[in-house]
Amino acid sequence: MKTILENIAKQITLTPEEEVLFLSRTEVQHFKAKTIIHNSGTVCKNSYFVNSGILRSFNINDNIVEHIMSFACAGWWISDMYSLLSQKPGNLFIEVLEDAELVVLSKENQEILYREIPKLERLFRILIENSLVANQERLMDNLSLSAEERFEKFQKKYADLQHKIPQKQIASYIGVTPEFFSKMKSRLLRK
Template structure:
């Protein structure tokens, strides 16, 4: 819980009583690697705050290819935001890449926290704004940058993830096939 409270403290200051309310609204859970927490077509009932491990969200296209939307490492949140906010069936899968520990927050408890601890509404607004900016930048990067430039940006932004993730997931995240990614990395090593 310390990581969660420390992360919240970067944006808002909670009293000890408010911290207690936040903790009581959440649920700790540990999962083994490769555990699917959410499937396409299901309603996302929780957002997940990562304490340990790496989670990823992805879609599967009509040809069975996975397209990684996001990764979440310790200190990050992950959810199918469309489904979580609307409480309608979503499009994403969420899966643990490795043994993981998470703190789960239900939509109902999040709404309750907004009433009981109004600072949490500010906290989540800031997170959503930051996420919106990051997603906009990623879209612009995907439209404007070469695959090499997108990979370079990914390695600089997430140096802790490079050695923890399968190469095919990194390839999917930057929008290339695993074969292209392998050839691209070989070219980069020769430089």
């Protein structure tokens, strides 16, 4: 639980009593690789903080093509934000890619914590703002950058992940087919 408290301390200061109260409203769960912890079409009831492991959020279009929205590794939060905030069925799956230990915070407990520790609203506002900025930047990148430039940004953002996840998932994240990605990587290696 030290990791999540260190993550929180980057944004707000909790007293020791508040730390205990926060932790009492969370649950540590372990998941095996390939476990889907949230399904598209269901209402998201939890936020997940990654203590260890790797997760991804993705959707599947009508042509059965996966579109990866994000990855999360140790020290990152992940959820279906649309569904969690609106409490409507979402369109994302969240899958464990590498055995993971997650701190699970339910929407219900998050709301209780907002009342018991009001400064947590500031923490989650900052997290949501950062998520909004990252999503807007990613959208602009997809509209204006070449596949090679998007791959370079992926390498910087997820430096530790690129050798741990399948190449087809990297291709999906940057918005290209696995075949195009393979040719592009070969071309980049020759440079």
